[in-house]
Amino acid sequence: MRDLGAGFRYLLKGQRWVARHGRSYGFGLVPGLITLVLYAAVLVALALWGEDAVTWATPFADDWSSPWAGLFRGFLTAVLFALSLLLAVVTFTAVTLLIGQPFYENLSEKVDRDVSPDGHAPESGLPLWRELWISARDSLRIVARAALWGVLLFGCGFIPVVGQTVVPVVGVFVTGFFLTEELTAVALQRRSVELRTRLALLRSRKTLVWGFGAPLAAAFLVPFVAVFLMPGAVAGATLMARDLLDEETREDGEKGDQAATTLPRPPSGSPSPGR
Structure with missing residues (x-):
């Protein structure tokens, strides 16, 4: 519980x-606004033409008697929109970070x-194109993991009672874990910490991450x-x-001769960062 409160702080x-x-x-808001416009356009398109797309994809239902064809296609349209919305929530951070890589790298370095007691910010030493490639590659891996969890939780949502109570709560914690991985990656990639090691670090402090x-x-x-929380989320991460x-x-970036404070140490046996 102590780490839970520390994570929120x-x-x-x-x-x-x-x-x-x-x-x-102000600069940190730009990538989020761009991503929001792109996602909103896709979701609006799904709302307007999703039913047409489902009808095109299910020609075998054309000969079904009424009302079964309509009910079946209506259900598929709702599932398509729900999965798209879930995917949008899960991938919003990854896409925003990819679009805003230079913005958030700069923000993270300033933090x-x-x-830092010596005013130093670690640097990866990699060219921008290489950083973008690593970020995109790792984001795809995280999105794939998150998508598997999303499909599983969506299926569990049909279980009576549990699907309407436990599953949404679990979904928030699962999504929170992957969001935290994406956000901390901005700072950890500059320290040459690879994805596998990042995941191990986060799993070793699950309550902090949650x-x-x-x-x-x-x-x-x-x-x-x-959009408005994204810059602060990168700073906090x-x-x-x-x-x-x-x-x-x-503490709190205070200047002067104040002695540096050390934040709580991870439990013994936590993995160390590696290349």
Whole structure:
């Protein structure tokens, strides 16, 4: 429970950081707005022409008697839209981070410099095209994992009672875990921490990750909220990444001669970052 609260505090600290750095916040909004417009266009298209697409894909139902063909195609249209909406929520962060890679790299570096006792921000040393390739490759792997969970949870949603109570809660925590992976990847990739090691780090501190990611996942269900929280989420994830790697952090980025404080250490046996 202690880590659960710590994870939520990182989310709040990230929002406070961007509130104090208005210019970084403004630039951080651009990728989210672009992604929101793209996703909204796709969902509107599905709402308008989804039924036509389902009708085209199910010619075998043309000869069914009424009302079975309509009910069957209506059900498939609803499933198509629901799965698309779920996929949009799960992939929103990945696509936004990919579109906004330069923006969020810059924001994350500023957070690192602000809170590091020596004012240093780790750098990957890789060219931009290489960073974009690694980010896209890892994002696809995470989206594939999240999609499998999404299909499983969607199927479980038809179980009476459990599907309407337990499954939505589990879905928020699962989505929160993958959101946190995507967000912490901005800072961890600059430290040359590979995907497998990142996942191991997050699994070793699940309650910390859930405390950060679950509230964010719930908020991201509202697209406009996701756009405005995204810059602060990247900032908070950078702070949490420093915790996961046991790096010294100046609390709230305060300057001066104040002694640096060390955030809680991961449990013994936690994996160390690797290339």
